[in-house]
Amino acid sequence: MAMWLSWLERGTHNAEVGGSSPPIATISFSSTIIKIMTDYFIGLMSGTSIDAIDAVLVDFTRGTPQQRCAIAHPIPTALKQRLHALYHADSVELAQLGQIDRQLGELFAESVFALLQHSQLDASMIKAIGSHGQTIFHDPNSEFPNSLQIGCPHTIRQMTGITTVADFRRGDIAAGGQGAPITPIFHREIFQSNQASVILNIGGIANITYLDKDTFIGFDTGPGNTLLDHWIKQHQDKDYDQDGRWASSGSIQSDLLDICLSDPYFKKSYPKSTGREYFNLSWVENNLSREYAPEDVQATLTELTAITIANQIRDVTSACDLIICGGGVHNEFLIARLKHHLSGFACRSSEELGVGPDWIEAIAFAWFAKQRLANKLFDLKTITGSETPVHLGVVF
Numbered sequence: 287m288a289m290w291l292s293w294l295e296r297g298t299h300n301a302e303v304g305g306s307s308p309p310i311a312t313i314s315f316s317s318t319i320i321k322i323m324t325d326y327f328i329g330l331m332s333g334t335s336i337d338a339i340d341a342v343l344v345d346f347t348r349g350t351p352q353q354r355c356a357i358a359h360p361i362p363t364a365l366k367q368r369l370h371a372l373y374h375a376d377s378v379e380l381a382q383l384g385q386i387d388r389q390l391g392e393l394f395a396e397s398v399f400a401l402l403q404h405s406q407l408d409a410s411m412i413k414a415i416g417s418h419g420q421t422i423f424h425d426p427n428s429e430f431p432n433s434l435q436i437g438c439p440h441t442i443r444q445m446t447g448i449t450t451v452a453d454f455r456r457g458d459i460a461a462g463g464q465g466a467p468i469t470p471i472f473h474r475e476i477f478q479s480n481q482a483s484v485i486l487n488i489g490g491i492a493n494i495t496y497l498d499k500d501t502f503i504g505f506d507t508g509p510g511n512t513l514l515d516h517w518i519k520q521h522q523d524k525d526y527d528q529d530g531r532w533a534s535s536g537s538i539q540s541d542l543l544d545i546c547l548s549d550p551y552f553k554k555s556y557p558k559s560t561g562r563e564y565f566n567l568s569w570v571e572n573n574l575s576r577e578y579a580p581e582d583v584q585a586t587l588t589e590l591t592a593i594t595i596a597n598q599i600r601d602v603t604s605a606c607d608l609i610i611c612g613g614g615v616h617n618e619f620l621i622a623r624l625k626h627h628l629s630g631f632a633c634r635s636s637e638e639l640g641v642g643p644d645w646i647e648a649i650a651f652a653w654f655a656k657q658r659l660a661n662k663l664f665d666l667k668t669i670t671g672s673e674t675p676v677h678l679g680v681v682f
C-alpha cells in the first residue's frame with residue numbers, strides 16, 4: 287500500500303512530475319483502493335478579474351486541505367472580451383447570455399481535464415467539483431437582491447462525469463444575506479489561531495476577514511485590482527500593471543484621491559459587498575474633474591486601493607497579524623503603500639504560512655463542495671448578514 291501511496295503523492299504534487307507509472311494491469315485495482323483511501327475534490331475559481339480559471343486538486347484525506355496540483359487554465363481572448371462586454375452592457379441579449387453560460391461551462395470542464403492530466407488522476411478519483419462560476423452581476427441591495435454566476439454546472443457534470451457543486455451565493459441572498467463575501471468561512475477554517483488576525487484577499491474586489499477568539503467579521507472593502515486593471519487596459523492595452531511599475535512611475539494626485547475617497551461605499555458599515563458593476567472605468571472617469579497624466583491616475587488608484595483597505599482594517603482593529611492573498615499580493619507598489627498605511631500590523635503573504643496566495647479561493651470552493659456534500663449549514667450573520675444558517679451551493 288505504501289508503494290501506491292508514494293506513487294500517488296509523486297504523481298499529484300507537481301504537474302511536471304513524470305516518473306514511472308504502475309503496470310497497466312494493476313491500475314484499476316490500485317485506483318479502487320486509492321479511491322477508498324483518499325478524499326479528493328477539485329475547486330474552480332474564475333474571479334472578477336477574468337484573468338484565468340484557477341483549478342486546484344485538493345486532498346482532504348488527512349482532514350485538513352492539502353493542495354496537490356494547481357493550474358491557471360487560460361480563458362481564450364475572444365471569450366474574455368465577451369465576458370468584459372457583459373459587465374459593461376446596459377442590456378444583454380438572452381440568446382448571447384445562454385451561449386456564454388454554456389461556453390464557460392465547457393471551458394470549466396476542460397480546465398478539470400487539464401488538471402486531471404497534470405495530476406495523473408482519473409475523474410473517478412474525484413468526489414466532487416466545487417465551481418464558483420463567473421460572476422457577471424452582483425446586486426445585493428436592490429428591491430430583489432440578486433447575484434448571477436454563470437458557467438453551466440450541468441455541462442461540467444455531464445462532460446466530466448463528476449458530481450458538481452455550484453450556485454454558492456443565491457441561497458445566502460435568499461436568506462437575507464449579501465451573498466458575498468463567503469470565503470471568510472474558509473479563512474477561519476485554515477487560519478484560525480490563538481492570535482487575532484486579518485486575512486486580506488486582493489482579487490478584483492478586496493475583502494477582509496477578521497478573526498479573534500470572540501469575533502468573526504468579513505466584508506468587501508471595495509476595489510482590489512479592478513480599477514488598476516481597467517485603467518492600464520484603457521491606456522496601455524495591458525491586462526495588469528506588472529508589479530505596480532507603471533503606478534510607481536506616476537505621482538499621487540491628492541485632489542483626485544480625495545474625490546475617490548468620498549465615495550459612500552468606503553464609509554458604509556458591514557455587512558457589505560460590491561463588484562465591478564460599481565467599481566469600474568466609468569466610476570474612475572466620473573471622478574476625473576480635470577486632465578491628469580495617465581500614470582498619475584494609476585498611482586492615485588493604487589493609493590486609493592491601499593488606503594481604503596487600510597482604513598477599513600483599522601476600523602476593525604488597531605494592530606494584529608495581516609495575512610495577504612489574491613493576485614494583488616504580487617503588486618509590489620500596492621503592497622508597499624498598504625504596509626505604509628498599516629504600520630503596526632505584521633504583514634505577510636499567505637505563502638509564508640504554506641498556502642499559495644493565488645490558489646486560496648479555488649481551494650475554498652473545493653472545501654465548500656465537500657461541506658455541501660456533508661450537508662453542512664453555515665451561519666454567516668456577521669459576514670453576509672443572512673438571517674438563518676444556509677447551505678452554500680447546490681449539488682448537480
Ligand SMILES: Nc1ncnc2c1ncn2[C@@H]1O[C@H](COP(=O)(O)OP(=O)(O)OP(=O)(O)O)[C@@H](O)[C@H]1O
Pocket residue numbers: 332333334335336337338487488489490491511514515525526527528529530612613614616617618644647
Ligand atoms: N505581478 C503582478 N503585478 C501586479 N498585479 C498582479 C500581478 N500578478 C497578478 N496581479 C493582479 O492580480 C489579478 C488576479 O488576481 P486574482 O486572480 O486573485 O483575482 P480574481 O480573479 O478577480 O479573484 P477574486 O475572486 O478574488 O476577485 C490580476 O488581474 C492582476 O491585477
Ligand SMILES: [Mg+2]
Pocket residue numbers: 331332333334335336337338340613
Ligand atoms: Mg483570478
